[in-house]
Amino acid sequence: MVNRMRHNRSQRGSTRSHHALKGIALTKCPDCNSPVMRHQACSNCGKYRGRVVINLEKKPKAVKTAKVAKAEKATKPKKSEKKTEDKK
């Protein structure tokens, strides 16, 4: 970068004035009125465009986030360690 290309504080600021993050656009589910992300199925009733796409009656096992899984792994003893203890 050449000094000629350098912007002054005002120019930098006016550029960055457009860099702020905007909130997510939420709409209301027409069936249950809960907030829903656009183009995604409702997490409350499992419907998308009036059609059930996710069967929420049969609840799947709670999905562990990577952070939680890592924390559990750290606290629990490793399987390989357990096996070696049993043999002794």
Ligand SMILES: [Zn+2]
């Ligand atoms: Zn819904």
